[in-house]
Amino acid sequence: MLQTFCEFSSGYxxxxxxxxxxxxxxxxxxxxxxxxxxxAVDEKTEEEQARLTERRKxxxxxxxxxxxxxxxxxxxxxRLSVDRVQYGYFSWKPKRRTSVRCWS
Numbered sequence: 001m002l003q004t005f006c007e008f009s010s011g012y013x014x015x016x017x018x019x020x021x022x023x024x025x026x027x028x029x030x031x032x033x034x035x036x037x038x039x040a041v042d043e044k045t046e047e048e049q050a051r052l053t054e055r056r057k058x059x060x061x062x063x064x065x066x067x068x069x070x071x072x073x074x075x076x077x078x079r080l081s082v083d084r085v086q087y088g089y090f091s092w093k094p095k096r097r098t099s100v101r102c103w104s
Contacts, residue, residue, distance in 0.1 A: 005030050 009015045019025050044052075 019028065
C-alpha cells in the first residue's frame with residue numbers, strides 16, 4: 001500500500017504549483033476507501049417512546065408549577081413591601097454612623 005499510493009517529490013514547490021490546475025489535481029488524486037460499518041442505531045419501541053413522552057409532559061407540568069409558585073411568591077413580597085410603604089408600616093431609620101478619628 002505504501003509503494004502503491006505514496007509519492008516522494010524532489011521539487012515540492014513545483015508540484016504544488018502544478019496542483020493549482022484542476023485537471024492535474026484530479027489526475028493525481030487517489031481515493032482509498034476503508035471498510036466502514038455503521039453503528040447500530042438504538043431504536044426504541046412505541047411503548048418506550050410513549051413512556052418518555054409522558055415523562056417529558058410531567059416534567060414540563062412540574063416546571064410550570066414551580067414557575068407559577070415563584071411568581072406568586074414574588075408578587076406576595078412586592079405587595080407586602082408596597083403595603084408597608086403605603087400604610088406606614090415601613091419605618092425608615094437613618095443608619096448609625098461611627099466615625100473613626102485618626103490622631104496625628
